Amino acid sequence: MKNNDARVSHTITMQYTIKLLMLVSLLLPPAAYVSAQISDGGEDIAETLEAQRDYTTATFKTTRLINGHSIENTAAGVLDFKISHRFGRIDGGLQEWFGLDGATIRLGLDYGVTDWLTVGIGRSSFQKEYDGYLKAKILRQTDDNHMPLSLTYLGAMSVTSIPAPALPAGQEWHFSNRLFYVNQLLIARKFNQWLSVQLMPVHVHYNLVDTRAEPNDVLAMGIGGRVKISNRVTFNAEYYYQLPGNQLNGTVNSLSFGFDIETGGHVFQLHFTNSTGMTERTFVGQTIDQWNNGGMHFGFNISRVFTIVTPKEFR
Amino acid sequence: MRYTILIIIILLALPALAQQYSTRTGKISFFSETPVENIQAVSNQASAELDAGTGKFTIQMLVKSFRFKKKLMEEHFNENYMESDRYPKAVFDGQITDLSEVTLAKDGSYPVKAKGTLTMHGVSRDVIIPGKLIVADGNITATATFIAKPADYKIKVPSLVRKNIAEEISVTVNLILHEK
Numbered sequence: 451m452k453n454n455d456a457r458v459s460h461t462i463t464m465q466y467t468i469k470l471l472m473l474v475s476l477l478l479p480p481a482a483y484v485s486a487q488i489s490d491g492g493e494d495i496a497e498t499l500e501a502q503r504d505y506t507t508a509t510f511k512t513t514r515l516i517n518g519h520s521i522e523n524t525a526a527g528v529l530d531f532k533i534s535h536r537f538g539r540i541d542g543g544l545q546e547w548f549g550l551d552g553a554t555i556r557l558g559l560d561y562g563v564t565d566w567l568t569v570g571i572g573r574s575s576f577q578k579e580y581d582g583y584l585k586a587k588i589l590r591q592t593d594d595n596h597m598p599l600s601l602t603y604l605g606a607m608s609v610t611s612i613p614a615p616a617l618p619a620g621q622e623w624h625f626s627n628r629l630f631y632v633n634q635l636l637i638a639r640k641f642n643q644w645l646s647v648q649l650m651p652v653h654v655h656y657n658l659v660d661t662r663a664e665p666n667d668v669l670a671m672g673i674g675g676r677v678k679i680s681n682r683v684t685f686n687a688e689y690y691y692q693l694p695g696n697q698l699n700g701t702v703n704s705l706s707f708g709f710d711i712e713t714g715g716h717v718f719q720l721h722f723t724n725s726t727g728m729t730e731r732t733f734v735g736q737t738i739d740q741w742n743n744g745g746m747h748f749g750f751n752i753s754r755v756f757t758i759v760t761p762k763e764f765r
Numbered sequence: 766m767r768y769t770i771l772i773i774i775i776l777l778a779l780p781a782l783a784q785q786y787s788t789r790t791g792k793i794s795f796f797s798e799t800p801v802e803n804i805q806a807v808s809n810q811a812s813a814e815l816d817a818g819t820g821k822f823t824i825q826m827l828v829k830s831f832r833f834k835k836k837l838m839e840e841h842f843n844e845n846y847m848e849s850d851r852y853p854k855a856v857f858d859g860q861i862t863d864l865s866e867v868t869l870a871k872d873g874s875y876p877v878k879a880k881g882t883l884t885m886h887g888v889s890r891d892v893i894i895p896g897k898l899i900v901a902d903g904n905i906t907a908t909a910t911f912i913a914k915p916a917d918y919k920i921k922v923p924s925l926v927r928k929n930i931a932e933e934i935s936v937t938v939n940l941i942l943h944e945k
Binding site: 507508525526527528643681682712713714715755757760761763764 | 805807809829832833834835836837840841843844845848850851923925926929
């Protein structure tokens, strides 16, 4: 190019080109300076990283708070095997080994269809109940607080399989008598590293209730949360307040306290609760034992996860 | 003649504009090998910038962008080990020290060293990482494999899982840098 210049430098065209180039050269240094500035601070890299910081993670350690659900879903392609026990009343004393002699049990399988949809099935020993649910994320809290809350819908249904009661002649026992339905919203916010709070309004429908005076629909407001004690241990609390005028006879509100302890592939949840059921229809609307007269129960949930579908990065 | 000098100056200035190479989809993976289990994680979201004039080289990534085979492991990695909420980024900031031996105009593979500071989990350490710059089709691919020890970065491994997590973790970097 320089050779070319030498040859034609006296032509008018070239003089014009050179003037143009001089003009460009005036612009060049600032341009180079600007680009050097960006690279010095790594600012555009930082901006890219900020844009990546999106959804808040680990609001709770697992998909259950204590008895009820948390806004956490089972990850896509992951199967979670849940083993849950609620033992007898602690005031059973030595004779009942403080309740440990008797237990109600739920075995469950939860599967993450996508990161926002979990489906689950379970079988409880109390009234030999089968349950199924689906849980869908509607809103997800973001780290930048653009979305301050997470919102999840839970829909569940269950059916008992104990033998039909003996009925007077002429009366029929319908299959539908065995059915229960649950609609619940989970609204949660992870305030910081150590504190997450959740509200959980819930509607439970009982197809059959004991007396004509009792409502078929129980409405309750749940509130709960967790405080992180260490990286691997949290303290949880959960309370379901049944709205007055909408509860079954002889029932009380469910109150539970517990710890989540995480070890490698397991999460252990150990707790004390006055509820013995592990489906919404039992612990929200059919809790009968009371904390203040020894009616508390020790219980645990153990979660073991299995990766069914390998994430695409590892295929 | 003075025009010729001007043109030479301009020609010298021009490459200054074309010296920035960068990526936002750099691949960084690590591998922990023990007799009990092997753990692997990969991120395809590392950002990097190389100034081919000065040799200044920066890599930044969000620790949360690492993907694991097991989702629970990923959560534990962020919650318990890297504490990603407190220390969201991992950063290398330094220099390619022997860039003068790399001919960017010519395709080829050049062994180089990156000297600088590696920061993660809130701990900064001076490191020298040997790697390669591969020039092809006007892009520079930077690759390196090096060892990082969790203990050096104050990443605590509880005794219960000490057999599952290697004391020396092998980190692999693969960045395809495009001219800006």
